[in-house]
Amino acid sequence: MNGSDFSQNVYRVVSRIPKGRVITYGDVAALAGSPAAARQVGQIAHFGPQHLPWQRVVNKQGGLAKGYPGGGLYAHRDLLEADGVVVDEHFCVDIDNLRWVHDE
């Protein structure tokens, strides 16, 4: 039906991320239907809709996006803290504790 269900799926998953929670690119990709398309999630985040909370999407290490607009990690960090997420001086979040798994 659509030329890119994957993108549509990603939009749906990301838009469902609760505030104060984070998710990994790999998890978004897996929920979107392609567990190995984590890379694509980043591409969609950059070219996709800007009204989605991409700030809650981080990598497996809990590290923030390097290519984030505005100054990369600095902009990303501010947005995460605005959501109530704690970011350390190494631009890492407590992924093991805040990781959202499409359950709540």
Place this chain on the structure above:
DNA sequence: CGAGTGACCGCAA
């Protein structure tokens, strides 16, 4: 339409 690039992940050496 072909090739290169990219906000990543996982495995092998």
Place this chain on the structure above:
DNA sequence: ATTGCGGCCACTC
């Protein structure tokens, strides 16, 4: 621990 490679899909040249 680090480095290298393949894989996935969308976008730009």
